[in-house]
Amino acid sequence: MSARSLFIPLTLFLVLGFLIGPFLIIVAASFSGGETLAFPPQGFSLRWILKVFTVESFRASFGMSMFLAIGGTAAALMLGIPASYALSRYKLPGAEIVRTVVSAPIIVPGIIVGLALLRYIVVPFQVGITPALFLAHTALVLPYAVRVVSASLDNLRSDIEEAAVLLGSSRLGAFFRVVMPNIRGGILSAFILGFVTSFNQVPVSLFLSGPGVRTLPIDMIAYMEIVFDPSVAALSSLLAFLSIGIVFAAERFLGFSRYV
Amino acid sequence: MSDAPYLSLEKLTLAYGDTVAVANLDLPIRKGELVALLGPSGCGKTTTMRAIAGLLPVKSGHVRLDGADITRVPANKRAVGLVFQSYALFPHLSVYENVAFGLKLKGMRGTGLDAKVRSGLTSVGLSSFANRKPAELSGGQQQRVALARSMVMEPKVLLLDEPLSNLDARLRLEMRTELQRVQKETGVTMIFVTHDQAEALALADRIVVMKNGKIEQIGSPEDIYNRPTSSFVADFVGFENIFPIEQGKMKTSSGLIDLSGPAPSAAGLAWRPRMVTLGSGPFRGTVRGTSFAGDSREYLLDTPFGPIKAEVEASQPAHALGSDLSFDLPAEKAAPLSRFA
Ligand SMILES: Nc1ncnc2c1ncn2[C@@H]1O[C@H](COP(=O)(O)OP(=O)(O)OP(=O)(O)O)[C@@H](O)[C@H]1O
Ligand SMILES: [Mg+2]
Numbered sequence: 001m002s003a004r005s006l007f008i009p010l011t012l013f014l015v016l017g018f019l020i021g022p023f024l025i026i027v028a029a030s031f032s033g034g035e036t037l038a039f040p041p042q043g044f045s046l047r048w049i050l051k052v053f054t055v056e057s058f059r060a061s062f063g064m065s066m067f068l069a070i071g072g073t074a075a076a077l078m079l080g081i082p083a084s085y086a087l088s089r090y091k092l093p094g095a096e097i098v099r100t101v102v103s104a105p106i107i108v109p110g111i112i113v114g115l116a117l118l119r120y121i122v123v124p125f126q127v128g129i130t131p132a133l134f135l136a137h138t139a140l141v142l143p144y145a146v147r148v149v150s151a152s153l154d155n156l157r158s159d160i161e162e163a164a165v166l167l168g169s170s171r172l173g174a175f176f177r178v179v180m181p182n183i184r185g186g187i188l189s190a191f192i193l194g195f196v197t198s199f200n201q202v203p204v205s206l207f208l209s210g211p212g213v214r215t216l217p218i219d220m221i222a223y224m225e226i227v228f229d230p231s232v233a234a235l236s237s238l239l240a241f242l243s244i245g246i247v248f249a250a251e252r253f254l255g256f257s258r259y260v
Numbered sequence: 261m262s263d264a265p266y267l268s269l270e271k272l273t274l275a276y277g278d279t280v281a282v283a284n285l286d287l288p289i290r291k292g293e294l295v296a297l298l299g300p301s302g303c304g305k306t307t308t309m310r311a312i313a314g315l316l317p318v319k320s321g322h323v324r325l326d327g328a329d330i331t332r333v334p335a336n337k338r339a340v341g342l343v344f345q346s347y348a349l350f351p352h353l354s355v356y357e358n359v360a361f362g363l364k365l366k367g368m369r370g371t372g373l374d375a376k377v378r379s380g381l382t383s384v385g386l387s388s389f390a391n392r393k394p395a396e397l398s399g400g401q402q403q404r405v406a407l408a409r410s411m412v413m414e415p416k417v418l419l420l421d422e423p424l425s426n427l428d429a430r431l432r433l434e435m436r437t438e439l440q441r442v443q444k445e446t447g448v449t450m451i452f453v454t455h456d457q458a459e460a461l462a463l464a465d466r467i468v469v470m471k472n473g474k475i476e477q478i479g480s481p482e483d484i485y486n487r488p489t490s491s492f493v494a495d496f497v498g499f500e501n502i503f504p505i506e507q508g509k510m511k512t513s514s515g516l517i518d519l520s521g522p523a524p525s526a527a528g529l530a531w532r533p534r535m536v537t538l539g540s541g542p543f544r545g546t547v548r549g550t551s552f553a554g555d556s557r558e559y560l561l562d563t564p565f566g567p568i569k570a571e572v573e574a575s576q577p578a579h580a581l582g583s584d585l586s587f588d589l590p591a592e593k594a595a596p597l598s599r600f601a
Contacts, residue, residue, distance in 0.1 A: 162315050163348040165335045167362030167413060177361075181352040 080145030152186025512565025541588025
């Protein structure tokens with residue numbers, strides 16, 4: 001083989017190694033038999049994997065993260081679907097501005113979003129920790145909801161709604177009968193993307209978490225500051241496999257990558 | 261067929277924002293009539309149909325149907341069917357479910373529903389395609405599903421927006437017969453839009469020719485084809501030699517010219533190429549172009565009053581390019597035009 005034809009596979013291999021390498025190290029570390037987080041792992045055991053399930057605060061923060069990921073994404077979709085519909089079906093003045101503003105949380109660094117929310121909304125209005133986190137996660141997921149749902153709406157012709165109306169349906173009925181079923185894939189994709197984004201979100205949650213109320217990633221950071229055992233690696237591996245499983249299933253059943 | 265209009269558009273004005281697309285349109289249509297809306301692109305055919313269906317708000321004027329003013333009745337309560345040019349089938353539903361959609365909304369269920377859907381599908385020859393999705397059908401089949409979907413609703417009026425324009429020539433002819441058959445069998449009042457004059461002539465009981473949001477002429481296919489009343493309609497249906505008349509003379513690029521026969525009183529005269537007499541007559545022209553069209557031959561003549569198109573039977577001896585011929589535009593054969601635009 002010439003040097004040229006070696007170059008591409010080699011680059012590919014390096015990039016893949018760079019992307020997956022750290023993950024493999026974490027997975028290996030989580031099966032370690034030693035007492036501290038280390039690589040290469042010392043021996044092999046499942047004790048850290050099992051320990052994850054016994055840590056009380058992990059359970060609470062896992063619940064919190066699930067609540068935010070599911071509830072926040074659902075809320076974002078309930079705002080995002082009508083918004084996307086309006087943006088794609090009506091030629092509204094300022095539609096582009098709305099699109100840009102809605103997309104802002106994707107572009108603006110999370111630290112800034114978190115700080116801004118804390119400084120200008122949470123503190124002045126005395127918002128509780130849980131509602132604040134909920135609002136923040138909804139806002140963070142909203143851009144994904146709007147983008148993904150808009151993409152599938154743009155691919156759907158609008159005359160089928162008129163056809164439904166002429167067959168006796170109301171406008172709203174037409175939306176539920178012929179629009180929703182045809183963008184279901186997009187909505188599910190938006191949900192999964194939103195769920196994963198919310199679940200893995202660190203910087204914004206960092207600002208808004210408070211005594212007793214934490215999301216899982218924040219709790220993991222706090223845990224690591226006190227205890228340096230491989231259980232954090234074990235938990236990370238579990239979460240990573242969960243995410244991979246979800247995305248894999250989504251791709252398999254919905255053709256997820258068509259929408260993102 | 262009673263004479264009172266079943267559907268009537270009265271002084272209908274339709275606009276998109278400030279741009280008026282259809283102005284002051286009056287159109288009475290009898291029950292069971294098959295009317296064609298014919299006209300060039302952008303003349304307001306789709307706009308008119310959408311207003312009848314209730315998809316476009318009326319700016320001023322009225323739409324009356326079956327004795328009631330439906331101008332402000334919402335689209336889903338009008339009992340007006342529309343077959344879209346794009347078919348607009350529901351992609352997530354099977355052919356069967358597409359046809360059942362409106363019937364279910366009417367509250368039909370069970371065997372009554374099933375029988376109706378099946379007979380609808382049978383009447384368009386698609387009973388064996390019931391379980392397919394629209395994406396798995398050809399254009400012509402999708403078209404027929406769209407037709408069945410509207411027809412099973414037993415609409416008072418069925419509107420079809422360029423129903424045949426997406427089909428190839430053979431299917432077009434097939435669907436043309438199909439439409440005519442369905443219309444005769446059910447007696448539904450039908451309005452269809454077309455660009456194609458041949459289609460309008462073949463199908464319609466009456467043709468409405470539109471131009472710039474106004475009606476240019478209404479008449480039977482024979483009227484429209486043989487007796488256009490304006491230069492626009494004449495041009496549209498294939499009169500290729502059209503001249504304005506002034507003081508009883510033909511106005512041409514080289515002045516006023518006397519015609520053979522009595523002086524016409526119309527505003528203009530129009531001749532089909534076939535109506536031009538070639539080889540005899542008071543005028544002379546030079547052959548500039550010739551084309552063979554099977555059983556006829558067409559000549560483009562250069563004459564003192566501009567280009568003239570003439571058509572003669574192919575069995576006649578051919579004239580070579582550049583030859584000098586005498587010809588006549590017989591006034592008694594011409595279509596007299598009352599409006600010259
Ligand atoms: N949604 C719209 N917004 C603004 N103007 C429109 C809209 N739809 C149509 N028009 C204008 O209204 C006029 C009539 O349009 P219409 O679609 O009724 O024409 P048409 O006769 O159906 O033409 P075609 O044969 O090309 O379908 C045109 O000048 C068109 O530009
Ligand atoms: Mg049109």
